[in-house]
Amino acid sequence: MAKTHVSTIINGEPVEFLCEPQQTLLDVLRDELGLTGSKEGCSSGDCGACTVICDGNMVCSCLMLGAEAEGRSITTVEGVAQGDHLHPVQQKFLEHAALQCGFCTPGFIVAAKALLDENKNPTEEETRYWLAGNLCRCTGYDKIVRAVLDAAAVMRAEAAE
Amino acid sequence: MSYLDKDALKVVGTRPIRPDGVDKVTGRANFGADMTMPGMLWGKIKRSPHAHARIVSINTDKALTLPGVKAVTTRADFPDIPPEKRVLGAAPANLWDLSRNCMAKGKVLYEGHAVAAVAAVSPAIAEQALDLIEVEYEVLPHIMDVEAAMAPDAPILHDDIFTAGIEPRPTKPSNIAKVVRFAKGDVEAGFREADVIIERRYTTKPVHQAYIEPHACLVSVAPDGQTTIWSSSQGQFMVRGYTSRIVGADIANIRAIPAEIGGGFGGKTIVYLEPLAYMLSKKSGRPVKMVMNREEVFRATGPTSGAVVEVKIGAKKDGRITAAQTVLKYQSGAFPGSPVQQGCICGLAVYDLPNALTIGYDVLCNRPKVAAYRAPGAPIGSFGVESAMDELAHELGIDPLKLREINGAKNGTKAAHGPTWVNIGYQQTLEATKAHAHLKTSLGPNQGRGIASGYWHNAGGESSAACHVNEDGTVTVTEGHPDIGGSRASMAMMVAEVLGVPFETVRPVVGDTTAIGFSASTGGSRVTFAGGMAVTQAAQKVVEELKKRAAITWDISPDAVEWKDGKAYPAGANAGSFEPLDLTAIAGKSARTGGPISAEVQINAQGQGPGFATHICDVEVDKETGQVKILRYTAIQDVGRAIHPSYVEGQMQGGVAQGVGWALNEEYIYDKDGKLENPGFLDYRVPVASDMPMIETVMVEVPNPRHPFGARGVGEVPIVPPMAAVANAIADAIGVRLRDLPMSPPRVLAALDQVEPMRQAAE
Numbered sequence: 017m018a019k020t021h022v023s024t025i026i027n028g029e030p031v032e033f034l035c036e037p038q039q040t041l042l043d044v045l046r047d048e049l050g051l052t053g054s055k056e057g058c059s060s061g062d063c064g065a066c067t068v069i070c071d072g073n074m075v076c077s078c079l080m081l082g083a084e085a086e087g088r089s090i091t092t093v094e095g096v097a098q099g100d101h102l103h104p105v106q107q108k109f110l111e112h113a114a115l116q117c118g119f120c121t122p123g124f125i126v127a128a129k130a131l132l133d134e135n136k137n138p139t140e141e142e143t144r145y146w147l148a149g150n151l152c153r154c155t156g157y158d159k160i161v162r163a164v165l166d167a168a169a170v171m172r173a174e175a176a177e
Numbered sequence: 178m179s180y181l182d183k184d185a186l187k188v189v190g191t192r193p194i195r196p197d198g199v200d201k202v203t204g205r206a207n208f209g210a211d212m213t214m215p216g217m218l219w220g221k222i223k224r225s226p227h228a229h230a231r232i233v234s235i236n237t238d239k240a241l242t243l244p245g246v247k248a249v250t251t252r253a254d255f256p257d258i259p260p261e262k263r264v265l266g267a268a269p270a271n272l273w274d275l276s277r278n279c280m281a282k283g284k285v286l287y288e289g290h291a292v293a294a295v296a297a298v299s300p301a302i303a304e305q306a307l308d309l310i311e312v313e314y315e316v317l318p319h320i321m322d323v324e325a326a327m328a329p330d331a332p333i334l335h336d337d338i339f340t341a342g343i344e345p346r347p348t349k350p351s352n353i354a355k356v357v358r359f360a361k362g363d364v365e366a367g368f369r370e371a372d373v374i375i376e377r378r379y380t381t382k383p384v385h386q387a388y389i390e391p392h393a394c395l396v397s398v399a400p401d402g403q404t405t406i407w408s409s410s411q412g413q414f415m416v417r418g419y420t421s422r423i424v425g426a427d428i429a430n431i432r433a434i435p436a437e438i439g440g441g442f443g444g445k446t447i448v449y450l451e452p453l454a455y456m457l458s459k460k461s462g463r464p465v466k467m468v469m470n471r472e473e474v475f476r477a478t479g480p481t482s483g484a485v486v487e488v489k490i491g492a493k494k495d496g497r498i499t500a501a502q503t504v505l506k507y508q509s510g511a512f513p514g515s516p517v518q519q520g521c522i523c524g525l526a527v528y529d530l531p532n533a534l535t536i537g538y539d540v541l542c543n544r545p546k547v548a549a550y551r552a553p554g555a556p557i558g559s560f561g562v563e564s565a566m567d568e569l570a571h572e573l574g575i576d577p578l579k580l581r582e583i584n585g586a587k588n589g590t591k592a593a594h595g596p597t598w599v600n601i602g603y604q605q606t607l608e609a610t611k612a613h614a615h616l617k618t619s620l621g622p623n624q625g626r627g628i629a630s631g632y633w634h635n636a637g638g639e640s641s642a643a644c645h646v647n648e649d650g651t652v653t654v655t656e657g658h659p660d661i662g663g664s665r666a667s668m669a670m671m672v673a674e675v676l677g678v679p680f681e682t683v684r685p686v687v688g689d690t691t692a693i694g695f696s697a698s699t700g701g702s703r704v705t706f707a708g709g710m711a712v713t714q715a716a717q718k719v720v721e722e723l724k725k726r727a728a729i730t731w732d733i734s735p736d737a738v739e740w741k742d743g744k745a746y747p748a749g750a751n752a753g754s755f756e757p758l759d760l761t762a763i764a765g766k767s768a769r770t771g772g773p774i775s776a777e778v779q780i781n782a783q784g785q786g787p788g789f790a791t792h793i794c795d796v797e798v799d800k801e802t803g804q805v806k807i808l809r810y811t812a813i814q815d816v817g818r819a820i821h822p823s824y825v826e827g828q829m830q831g832g833v834a835q836g837v838g839w840a841l842n843e844e845y846i847y848d849k850d851g852k853l854e855n856p857g858f859l860d861y862r863v864p865v866a867s868d869m870p871m872i873e874t875v876m877v878e879v880p881n882p883r884h885p886f887g888a889r890g891v892g893e894v895p896i897v898p899p900m901a902a903v904a905n906a907i908a909d910a911i912g913v914r915l916r917d918l919p920m921s922p923p924r925v926l927a928a929l930d931q932v933e934p935m936r937q938a939a940e
Contacts, residue, residue, distance in 0.1 A: 030337065038301065052211040053204020055439070057389040058471040062858035065389055093204035106202040110194045113823035116662035118201030119439025125202055144866040151858060153387050153440050154662060155827055156834030157866040159644040 024085040026051070027095025035082035042066045044082035045092060053093040053122045057151070064150030067123040068092050074130040074147075093122035096129055104167040104174075105129055114163035116154035124149050128164045136172055139167065148155075178711075180886045183818070183878075184305025188674040189886055192823045196685055197661060201437075209393030209409025209436045214464035217395065220450075220452055221303040222455050223253065223293040223310045224477065225285035228319035228543040228851025232312065233291060234284060239309040240295055245302035248461035249291045249310070252280050256425040265418045267639065267697065274512040276423045277314065279452050285314070286511035287545050288852045289476030291449075296457035296465045298682020319543040319851040321487055323506045326352040327429055329787045334511065334541045335473045346581060351550045354513035355539040359521055359594045365625045367500025369530030371491025375569045379561040381509060381900075381918045382844035383483040386550050387863050391474045394477035396454035396469050397464035402426060404455065406433045408822040411445045411659055412698025415516055417690045422571045423452040434689040435659045438699075442835070443549030444479045446700050450556075475856035480845060481550035482507040482515045486524075486561030493851035495908055496575045496583045500532040501525055501593075505558055507539060510546040516554025519634075520649070522594040522619045523897065524558030526632040527789065528584045543851050549700060551832065552633040552893035556839065556900060560918065563629035563901030566916065577618075577628055577905065581791070582607050585630070602815030602879030603630070603789035609875050610791045615811045620910075623798050624808065627905025631897025633888030636701025637782035641694030641753030643653060644672060646774040652676065655688040657696025658704045662831075662892065663824035667705050668712045670820055671886060675716035677743035678760060702890025705820055706881075707782035713885045718776035726770040727758045782871040784883025788894035791816035792833070794902040798910045800929060803922030805841055807868070812898075813875040817889030822876060830872040838864045 019034040026049070035044050040059075045051040047069075054077055057063035061076040068077045069091040079091075096103045103126045108114070115121045124147065131138060131146045138146065143164050144157070152160060182188060200206040237249040258273040260584055265272060276282075281290045291308050298305035318332040320487045325331060331352055338935040342356040368374060394408035404426065410416045417433040417582040420426070438445060471476070487504040499629050503524055509515035517537035525533050570577040591597045610616070610628065620626060643655040655674045658664065665685040673680045686692075699702070722737040727745030731738075737752035738745050744757040795809040812829045819825040842862040846854045856863045880887025900918060908914045913928045 036301070046211075052203075052207070055208065056468075057391065057439075058858050060471065060857055060859065063389055063471075098202055102199070102202065106199075109202050110198040113192070113195070113663065113821075113827055115198070115201055116824070116827055117388070117390070117438060117440045118197070118206055119208055119388075119437075122204045123199050140871075143866075146863040148867040151389055151863060151865065153389055153442070153787065153835065153863060154720075154831045156830035156832075156864075156872050157792070157869050158830045158872045159823070159827060161866060161871070 020083045022083055022086050024087065025089040027091060037083065039082045040078050040087055041080040042077040045077060051092055051094055055122060055171055064127060065120050065123040067126045067150065069126060069130050074127055093126050096125055099153040102122060102148055103129060103133065105164065105171045108163040111165040112159045113165065114155065114159040120150060120152045124152065124160055128167065131164065136168065138168060138173050181880050181882065183816060185675060188680050189820050190822065192821060193664050193666065193680045196669055197660065197665055200514040205436045208390055208439045209813050210397045210468045210901055212407045212436065214395060214397055217302045217464045217466050218296040218298060219303045220294055220296045220454050221451065222291045222466045223290055223306055225281065226318050227285055227286060227314055228288050229317040229769065230285050230314035231317060232285060233315055234313045236311040237293060240306040243302065243306050243309055244302045245298040246295060246306045247463060248295060248296045248457045250456040250460060252282050254456050255280055255423065258422060261440060263810065265422060268415065268418065270419065272419060272422045275447055277420060278512055279423060287543050289473065289545060290432055291477065294453045296461050299904060312894060321542055321544060321847055323483060323540050323542060323588055324426055324510045326412045326540050327506065327538065338513065348411065352541040353538050354509060354541055357518045357521055357537040360534045361530065361593045362532035364500045364502050364532045364534040364923065367489045370499040372494045373569065373572050374489065374491040375565050375572060376489040377565050377568060377916060378487045379488065379564060380577040381484050381557050381560060383480040384839050384843040385861065386442040386444035388440030388442060388444060392450050392478060393467040393468040393469060394450045395464060395466040396451060396456050398455055398458040400462065402430045404431045406431060406451055406659060407436055408451055409436045409438045409445065411441045411661065411700050412657065413690050414657065414695050415446060416448055416451055416835045419448045420451045421453055424455045432689060432691050435687050438659045438661050441661055443553055443700060446549050446698050449478055450804065471858065472856040476853050477545055479548045479550065479890060480545065481553065482509065482547050482557060484508065484557045486558055488561045488565040490565050490569050491532060492569060492573060494573065496573055496580050498528060498530055498584045499528050501528065503535045503562065505537040507537065507557065508542050508544060508547065509539050510542065510544045512546045513539055513541065515547055519554030520558030522556035523632050524562035525593045526870045527586060527630050529586050529590040530593055535593065551896045553898045555631065555633055556836065557820065559631050559897045560900040563898060564904050564916065565677040567627065567905040571697065578611060581630055596895045598881065601787055601789060602877055605877045605879055606789055606791040606815055608814045609813045609877050610793060613811055613875065614810060615793050620795065623800060623910055623939045624795060625906045625908065625910025626795050627902045627909055628791060628793050629898040629901035629905060630789065631789045631894050633702065633894040633897060635706065635785040635788050636703040637707045637785040638697045638703055639781050640696045640707040640711040640776065641779045642695055642708065642715045643775065643777040646713065646716035646760055646764045647872045648741065648764055650759065650764045652678065652683045653685045653686060654683060655693045656708050657688060657693045658699045658708045660687055661699050662828060663821060664704045664708065666818040667709060671709050671713050671718045675713055676720060677741065682765065694777065702788065702892040703785065705752060705888050706785050706884055706890055709886065709888055710782045710821065710884060711778050711780050714780065715776045715778040715936065718778065719774060722776065722931060723763050726763050726774065726916055727766065729770045730758065730766065731755050772804065786817050786881030786883065786889030788815060790888055790898055791895045792898040792902045794906045796903060796906040798907060798925060803925035805920060805925060808839055808869055810869055811875065812895055813877060814891065814895060815877045815879045816891045817881040817884065818878055818887035819876050819887055820886060824876045825876055825891050828892045832895025833872050834864050834869055836896045837869065837903060840900040840903040840918060840920055842919050842921055
């Protein structure tokens with residue numbers, strides 16, 4: 017079957033690619049575009065390691081076809097930092113030691129950014145439920161939740177300045 | 178020289194940002210599946226649909242004719258491994274079993290057992306080719322349950338396995354691969370002395386390590402045999418050695434490069450994919466990448482054993498235990514090697530027992546071959562012992578913590594399995610538990626509190642490390658252990674402490690198998706202990722060299738130079754008067770004083786300190802749904818010395834979460850044909866963020882004098898107490914004892930129905 021031509025925006029840059037009809041957005045990101053920051057943990061939408069933001073919505077890129085990216089704007093983990101300036105969520109993950117193996121981390125970073133884009137002052141419970149679609153097997157979530165709440169506080173303080 | 182005086186430390190004990198952190202929060206870090214090579218093919222595995230069957234024939238002709246398919250491999254390509262080559266170095270794996278686990282020979286022994294593999298130009302074509310491989314099976318009766326597998330008339334997995342550990346040697350093959358036994362004193366006499374005896378039976382289900390990163394590798398074999406393996410594992414030297422024996426290659430021809438590893442928990446201490454990718458690469462002449470999907474991970478890797486645990490404990494009215502006995506029956510899966518011996522040892526090791534007996538059975542069944550899982554074997558036996566201790570406390574009317582204080586192991590206690598304890602911190606964990614605010618809070622209706630303790634040996638063993646002073650005075654430290662949870666930070670911290678330089682000037686690197694000397698795998702909570710000892714010694718040798726270089730510069734004796742805060746000083750007035758020299762000054766002139774400044778150290782580390790922990794868990798039981806919510810959790814552990822406290826806390830918290838999953842939800846569910854029904858994260862439910870509270874940690878520090886900084890392993894013992902802590906809390910909440918894991922909502926409801934029949938009638 018002929019490949020599909022797709023024009024999209026990834027991390028603010030216009031991108032064109034060809035993909036097979038069955039390729040997921042995750043396959044395209046990783047295997048066609050070299051954006052291997054998004055991880056494949058389950059390919060069934062259960063682990064969240066492939067989380068990206070598509071037109072402002074948090075999605076599992078393994079559950080979206082590459083062809084569906086046409087005309088959309090996608091943010092992956094590679095687009096969260098601005099140049100050498102880390103996003104507060106990234107900085108707080110480092111300070112709180114909120115990662116051990118680091119494999120689920122890209123998905124958590126994107127999911128946490130999506131949370132804080134939407135809710136400037138989430139409670140612990142809201143944070144836990146928002147992140148419930150992202151599995152971490154190393155940390156027990158304690159330091160991840162602390163990092164996200166701390167990042168939210170930093171972002172509120174920055175916004176108030 | 179030792180660094181046991183905590184107050185004198187400047188770097189160790191602080192919480193710097195890990196050196197590999199930015200790579201991991203920005204998506205730069207390269208894990209197993211993230212590497213590509215020019216001309217790379219994709220490999221996929223054909224797996225058995227049957228739990229137990231004889232392979233009558235395999236026909237790969239059609240698959241090979243599919244355009245895009247470049248190679249197919251079956252068992253016929255793999256050599257048999259003669260008995261003298263089945264173990265390698267000090268590694269515990271039987272490589273003949275491992276070889277037949279990677280690719281079935283003669284019979285398939287579990288659903289998902291590999292029978293063939295394909296390499297093609299795309300993953301889709303490789304998948305298509307799998308369907309074209311024709312395998313004819315003769316289906317055999319299968320056996321899943323551990324006690325059914327032990328029965329004399331059970332279907333036999335291997336007709337060449339005769340139970341080891343009993344005399345005389347049996348004449349009939351058996352699924353009981355091994356019997357182990359440890360005894361102290363006279364248990365029968367001990368039980369006669371007892372005022373109260375508790376005798377209970379507990380069961381656990383197989384659970385998977387459930388690392389989020391599926392197994393992955395990329396292998397390139399050149400026509401002359403020179404091979405590069407890029408893979409995610411807990412040991413690049415393990416990958417190199419095991420693959421070499423399974424494919425029949427020389428170790429020197431294989432360079433194994435450790436990818437970042439996305440979790441292992443013991444499950445990546447053996448190989449599955451690398452030998453298959455090797456064979457496909459060799460046959461196709463092109464690099465081959467193989468990545469498992471989650472279903473394959475569940476069906477064909479890990480898990481740890483499901484088990485039956487029988488516990489009998491006798492005590493006097495005052496709480497003093499007179500005898501304890503455990504009988505453990507562990508599933509090993511398709512090949513021998515369950516961690517039953519560790520279960521036997523660890524369950525009883527927490528206590529000072531005058532009389533003890535423990536017997537363990539290693540039992541084959543038609544399930545995937547078990548792999549190590551965090552404190553392998555210990556959580557299972559301890560679930561039984563720590564639950565029984567709680568039941569005993571209830572029976573005696575003694576507080577469960579008090580019962581543990583009365584009977585807990587101390588320095589000088591002779592453990593049931595032999596050693597006499599020195600420098601252990603179990604009683605200190607009990608003191609810290611007793612003092613913790615958690616115990617002083619009150620509980621509401623349907624809420625309960627449980628405590629449980631745990632023990633793990635920790636490991637030492639072979640490690641190499643190199644410390645290089647760069648031309649500008651910065652430092653590179655190379656170690657041989659994959660960094661699974663932040664160990665690079667700990668290594669750099671210990672080196673910075675010894676050299677007296679800022680942490681940020683030390684760059685830690687995990688070397689490939691050609692860049693650093695042999696190092697045993699990341700496992701057994703050994704890396705900060707053994708690897709830390711190696712990097713410390715390498716840095717100490719560098720300090721000696723730096724003093725020598727300063728002495729040459731000053732033309733005085735090296736004995737007249739002292740090293741302090743990162744600089745060489747004349748040792749006293751007699752040594753002369755010179756401006757101090759730091760690393761930058763010495764390294765910049767190294768060509769004039771003898772050349773590059775480096776040291777490499779190889780050790781076989783001994784003296785790992787045992788690890789003890791005590792946990793407190795509060796739960797609330799929803800009597801309508803049977804759901805158990807963890808309200809509060811505190812983990813108290815003797816960590817020796819916390820090198821990087823944040824990552825020590827992280828190990829404790831992660832162990833607790835895995836234990837909570839094991840306690841409440843996780844289990845393998847098979848249908849009557851021996852096929853796994855829940856091979857995905859939707860139905861095999863690991864804890865998510867909304868299932869857990871914050872996990873409080875108390876790091877008790879009883880330094881291990883055999884380590885330069887006092888470290889003892891910390892990663893494994895925190896998974897030992899949680900299952901019993903949760904069970905004990907549930908019993909406290911609703912007055913019902915659950916003895917079968919997982920304590921999932923249906924089981925909790927069933928237990929409630931037993932004690933509250935009116936409830937059932939009312940519904």
